[in-house]
Amino acid sequence: VRSKIAIIEGEERFDAALLTALRQLPECEYDELVAELPALELQCVNGVAQLTNNNTKSRILVSFNQSELKRRLRPANLNGELVVRAVIGRRKGASLRVLDATAGLGRDALLLAAAGCEVTLVERIPVLAILLQQAVRQAQNCDHEILAAAARRMYCVTADSQIALNENRQVAVDVVYLDPMYQSNSETTVAGLKPSAAVNKHMATLQTLAQINEQHYSGMQSADDNAKLFELALARAASKVVVKRAPKAPYLAGHKPSSTIAGKAARFDVYAC
Numbered sequence: 001v002r003s004k005i006a007i008i009e010g011e012e013r014f015d016a017a018l019l020t021a022l023r024q025l026p027e028c029e030y031d032e033l034v035a036e037l038p039a040l041e042l043q044c045v046n047g048v049a050q051l052t053n054n055n056t057k058s059r060i061l062v063s064f065n066q067s068e069l070k071r072r073l074r075p076a077n078l079n080g081e082l083v084v085r086a087v088i089g090r091r092k093g094a095s096l097r098v099l100d101a102t103a104g105l106g107r108d109a110l111l112l113a114a115a116g117c118e119v120t121l122v123e124r125i126p127v128l129a130i131l132l133q134q135a136v137r138q139a140q141n142c143d144h145e146i147l148a149a150a151a152r153r154m155y156c157v158t159a160d161s162q163i164a165l166n167e168n169r170q171v172a173v174d175v176v177y178l179d180p181m182y183q184s185n186s187e188t189t190v191a192g193l194k195p196s197a198a199v200n201k202h203m204a205t206l207q208t209l210a211q212i213n214e215q216h217y218s219g220m221q222s223a224d225d226n227a228k229l230f231e232l233a234l235a236r237a238a239s240k241v242v243v244k245r246a247p248k249a250p251y252l253a254g255h256k257p258s259s260t261i262a263g264k265a266a267r268f269d270v271y272a273c
């Protein structure tokens, strides 16, 4: 079963603390110890983590220091980001407390933080949570001022959001943001998208990570617990819950939103609380 993440140490070595954390995870092994082709390979390239997906032959960097992302952070571009419009709406200038309950690679969270939100990122896949935390730390210390300032408003938590949403209830949360994974071919078909268009390489690697995770952590919540997550989000958010969906996907858990912001690649359903 190709359920391993092989850590490859070439000329460049990982940060020692990062390596220690990764080595404690049952799904990570050193390259030479993995008997067959691993599902994912993890390497340090120019100081950042690179994941190679052997299923799709694609590579992604777990880093915010990428020109495509930095371009999106420019003030003129940021206001055009649909996630920013959906979460902040008319409350520009208010420093909203956002809980991103499905953090993934943290790309949406970064846009929200750049727009002034204080964002708590909750991710339940341990290896991803560790790499995400490292990416945030690196961004906090980089010399790109906008990126560094945004990253200083991001706080990473390794947890299942079904638990995190119920904890620390004294800490106020204005908005809960949900971007659950597209679940099945049937959902992407309903969504009117070809999987190749909808499931880009970031999504494909997140899906591979989720599959690896399910094989190593018994008792993990299944992917179809989104309805439960949604209920918890509605109960926790003081202002609203925002759900990212594929353009033609059905409403999450069949709930009609208060409003919707639709784009070509995604739709944002807004539920006022």
Ligand SMILES: C[S@@+](CC[C@H](N)C(=O)[O-])C[C@H]1O[C@@H](n2cnc3c(N)ncnc32)[C@H](O)[C@@H]1O
Pocket (backbone or CB within 6 Å): 101, 102, 103, 104, 105, 106, 107, 108, 109, 122, 123, 124, 125, 128, 159, 160, 161, 162, 179, 180, 181, 182, 206, 210, 221, 229
């Ligand atoms: C589609 S990705 C999110 C992508 C993210 N919005 C971004 O911009 O990179 C969904 C992520 O949510 C995580 N996730 C799903 N359910 C979760 C839960 N109950 N608690 C924490 N993380 C969860 C998955 O592990 C996956 O990494």
